[in-house]
Amino acid sequence: MTDAHTSPEFVTERIREAILSGDLRPGEKLHQDKLADMLGISRTPLRTALTALTQSGLVSYENNRGFYVREFSFSDVAGAFQVRAELEATACRLAASNMSEAAEQLLFELVEEGDRLLSPGSLSPENLVPYRRMNVGFHTAIMELAANPWIKTFVESLHNVPLASDRVIMWRDFYVIRRSHDDHHRIARALAKGQGERAAAIMREHITFALEHLHTQLEEYPEDFLRVPTADALSSKTRTRRRHRRPAA
Amino acid sequence: MTDAHTSPEFVTERIREAILSGDLRPGEKLHQDKLADMLGISRTPLRTALTALTQSGLVSYENNRGFYVREFSFSDVAGAFQVRAELEATACRLAASNMSEAAEQLLFELVEEGDRLLSPGSLSPENLVPYRRMNVGFHTAIMELAANPWIKTFVESLHNVPLASDRVIMWRDFYVIRRSHDDHHRIARALAKGQGERAAAIMREHITFALEHLHTQLEEYPEDFLRVPTADALSSKTRTRRRHRRPAA
DNA sequence: GGCGCACATAATGTATCCAAAATTGTCATT
DNA sequence: AATGACAATTTTGGATACATTATGTGCGCC
Numbered sequence: 364m365t366d367a368h369t370s371p372e373f374v375t376e377r378i379r380e381a382i383l384s385g386d387l388r389p390g391e392k393l394h395q396d397k398l399a400d401m402l403g404i405s406r407t408p409l410r411t412a413l414t415a416l417t418q419s420g421l422v423s424y425e426n427n428r429g430f431y432v433r434e435f436s437f438s439d440v441a442g443a444f445q446v447r448a449e450l451e452a453t454a455c456r457l458a459a460s461n462m463s464e465a466a467e468q469l470l471f472e473l474v475e476e477g478d479r480l481l482s483p484g485s486l487s488p489e490n491l492v493p494y495r496r497m498n499v500g501f502h503t504a505i506m507e508l509a510a511n512p513w514i515k516t517f518v519e520s521l522h523n524v525p526l527a528s529d530r531v532i533m534w535r536d537f538y539v540i541r542r543s544h545d546d547h548h549r550i551a552r553a554l555a556k557g558q559g560e561r562a563a564a565i566m567r568e569h570i571t572f573a574l575e576h577l578h579t580q581l582e583e584y585p586e587d588f589l590r591v592p593t594a595d596a597l598s599s600k601t602r603t604r605r606r607h608r609r610p611a612a
Numbered sequence: 613m614t615d616a617h618t619s620p621e622f623v624t625e626r627i628r629e630a631i632l633s634g635d636l637r638p639g640e641k642l643h644q645d646k647l648a649d650m651l652g653i654s655r656t657p658l659r660t661a662l663t664a665l666t667q668s669g670l671v672s673y674e675n676n677r678g679f680y681v682r683e684f685s686f687s688d689v690a691g692a693f694q695v696r697a698e699l700e701a702t703a704c705r706l707a708a709s710n711m712s713e714a715a716e717q718l719l720f721e722l723v724e725e726g727d728r729l730l731s732p733g734s735l736s737p738e739n740l741v742p743y744r745r746m747n748v749g750f751h752t753a754i755m756e757l758a759a760n761p762w763i764k765t766f767v768e769s770l771h772n773v774p775l776a777s778d779r780v781i782m783w784r785d786f787y788v789i790r791r792s793h794d795d796h797h798r799i800a801r802a803l804a805k806g807q808g809e810r811a812a813a814i815m816r817e818h819i820t821f822a823l824e825h826l827h828t829q830l831e832e833y834p835e836d837f838l839r840v841p842t843a844d845a846l847s848s849k850t851r852t853r854r855r856h857r858r859p860a861a
Numbered sequence: 862g863g864c865g866c867a868c869a870t871a872a873t874g875t876a877t878c879c880a881a882a883a884t885t886g887t888c889a890t891t
Numbered sequence: 892a893a894t895g896a897c898a899a900t901t902t903t904g905g906a907t908a909c910a911t912t913a914t915g916t917g918c919g920c921c
Contacts, residue, residue, distance in 0.1 A: 369874075370874085370875080371663075371874090394902085404875080404876090405877075406877095407656070407876065407877090408875065410660065410904090411659065414660045414664055418668055420765075427881085427902090427903060428882090428884095442761060445702070445706075446699070446702070446763060449699070449702045450695070510687075511691040513695040514691075619904085619905080645872075645873095656907090657904080657906095659873095676912050
């Protein structure tokens with residue numbers, strides 16, 4: 364079991380994963396009875412999960428017509444990168460004024476961790492998850508140093524936009540990764556020296572380029588991004604709940 | 613009546629108003645039974661409203677302990693202004709590339725409307741609401757011209773931070789308003805000429821100054837911001853629903 | 862007299878039930 | 892055969908009942 368304590372919390376995460384991973388397809392109707400059955404809960408907690416997801420933008424809702432997996436256009440994705448670039452650039456600017464010994468050290472440790480993972484000259488599949496963790500950690504650390512909770516909040520919600528999340532990255536071309544991690548180096552150094560504006564500029568470009576690169580990748584290898592939904596990804600491990608049954612007819 | 617069609621939508625708005633206006637005080641416990649009774653609905657739609665408000669940040673929630681009106685520190689408010697300044701500045705930069713005849717005209721009409729309202733040399737109380745509408749309209753128009761839905765989404769959610777919303781403004785000093793509206797003039801002109809970077813700079817300062825001014829106002833006239841909750845602001849106009857009652861006690 | 866445990870109470874969380882709305886399918890009419 | 896109205900069915904929305912978790916109180920024990 365995960366450490367989510369109440370079922371809405373739990374199933375929210377579950378459904379979010381299903382949507383981001385493509386198991387639930389954009390536009391698909393989220394049938395309350397069926398979903399509740401699959402997840403082994405009743406409709407009440409499911410509905411709270413769905414309204415939460417609606418607010419966070421992953422799900423759309425129409426009055427008396429129910430919930431649907433929200434569809435994102437490429438322009439939505441592009442917009443998410445644009446805003447993320449600005450927000451994280453701002454985070455750099457702010458973080459520069461809040462640097463401490465400990466903060467500096469944390470950033471450099473993360474960067475070194477990245478160096479270790481990339482040192483073989485390629486990113487092996489088993490290092491992919493650690494690298495992603497390092498990457499998320501680096502960006503998160505800066506947003507926390509910025510000491511402005513809104514930045515982190517909004518960036519997190521942008522990570523809910525399917526292709527804008529860090530789960531899709533460009534592992535095809537090692538040079539791109541290396542260069543991207545080089546940005547991390549420079550950002551860390553700039554922050555350590557209190558060069559907030561410089562760090563911001565590098566960060567803006569760091570993210571802007573990621574969008575550009577995603578765009579070219581999408582055109583060259585579109586199949587990489589069309590996830591085929593696995594059959595019954597949502598069926599719960601717990602026995603499927605026995606539903607109310609009328610005595611007889 | 614508002615045009616909210618379903619009861620969660622309706623009561624969400626109702627509770628949001630109550631919180632932003634100060635009728636529900638920061639930190640106050642949101643008792644489900646009592647609130648549902650006051651609003652004349654059952655706990656089910658109330659809970660969906662509360663989870664929605666939780667997601668949008670106005671309400672906090674603890675597992676099995678219920679909902680509370682979220683408390684904001686001044687630093688939260690300041691952070692909201694900071695981020696809003698960046699987001700709306702970005703909106704200007706983007707809008708500059710999307711200007712059309714109609715867009716230009718819309719902005720100038722809004723600015724002229726503001727001129728009319730300020731022409732008496734002071735802002736009379738009955739013009740306060742129209743001026744606020746004009747102001748919101750102006751900022752919204754630019755965000756829409758930016759054609760990046762995330763900006764508008766996030767800025768709207770920042771307006772949920774009590775003192776960061778446009779409902780609190782500095783009507784004490786007419787010169788401040790006049791100068792603020794002068795910013796609108798310059799922003800409109802800059803955008804019309806395609807000077808995105810200039811518009812962005814003005815907008816950033818426009819909002820940054822609003823924070824600074826709020827800060828000084830808070831120190832000088834703190835009583836203006838301590839709203840005394842009206843006795844039973846939430847009791848519904850419709851007859852209060854008769855709740856389940858135990859036989860006797 | 863203070864601390865802690867146990868029970869009572871109250872409030873939250875979830876399931877079920879009922880009502881209202883929407884969708885679908887059928888039939889009659891043109 | 893196509894279209895529109897109407898009925899049947901499905902599905903959602905809301906209310907209530909039930910279960911579970913927190914909390915407050917009192918009693919006993921140390």
